[in-house]
Amino acid sequence: MTSRSNSWRVVAVGCGAVVLLGGCGPSDDGDGKAGSSSTSKTSVAPDVPAGYDPCKDVPQSVLDSEKLLDKTPDNSSVDGGIKWRGCLWAQTDGYAASIQTTNITVEMVRARHFPDTHEFSIDGRRAISSRQSTDHPDAACTVDVEMKGGSLEVSLSNPPSRRNTGQLDTCELTRKLAEKVVPTMPANV
Template sequence: MTSGRNFRRLAILFAGAALALTGCDSSTDGDLTPTAGSSASKTLAPDVPTGYDPCTDIPQPVLDSENLRSKDKQDSNASGGVKWRGCAWIQTDGYAPVITTTNITVDMVRDKKFADTHEYTINGRRAISTRQVEEHPEGVCTINVEMKGGSLEFFLSNPPSRKNTGALDTCTLARTLAEKVVPTMPVTA
């Protein structure tokens, strides 16, 4: 169990650092500033969206349907004011998701032009899937689903060595999970 937690923590820190380093445009003094022609959705909110807490609001039947166990709090901050608040789970011999609310918007993710980017809609909300970890593009997928003031982020780690899911496409697994979770969000979130 300890090695699984350490893996998840390292994965989150790595992904957070990668997004923070490539994140929002900044001025020379490091303050976040919108680029010419950007909209409010590209301006970083001071905090994560409210109205949905993935640690407490994802119904247990949804977690059970994916055999997700061992909930672990995963809050983190990155430079420039980027924040994540949520939890991680693990599927025995399968993938490990971290589901967080973040002040990173779908538009911000799109503007980074990460590898294997796909945009679609989940339960009436804009969503984007990307492969942000260059060292493990097939084993890690991130999906951001639009919320007011940011997004609900699904960071899925699925090493090929995992007996139950390692041979499956990580972004397909992430989308399946997101399609189960997102309908549980209130329309006001």
């Protein structure tokens, strides 16, 4: 379990207590992805957003442009109903990328106050980047892009030992990948 999943898991445990008292925020998944509690009684969608399946819908041209290979399913869930559905790819001696839909919203990520958080837009959608890993913050970055009922989450792991990308800023790489993927999403999702 990564520290990122633990972060979301801690939120999930708190969410259970909050639900009994009248509200709920995000939870933590065993994948270290974080949610947030919310004072505005925001509820977590029961499932990930529909209408875009990263495993099938990310165009091969995008994967080829990033030299991403070896597609592997990457699905997980944590207490509190937080879910991720998608796939993982890797570059030879470069970064590994997970592209998933999740019921975590941009607002939930913002509320967690992760280090190095930046808000911007991609193809007219709100987006937020953050460093959610406490184990290796410089080598990991996540970009969440707004979807109905959650977000498209692009996460990179880019250890400094990787010959092709290890010397590059991981959040910059993550944002560039998200900027290639997001325009391939239908406008209504």
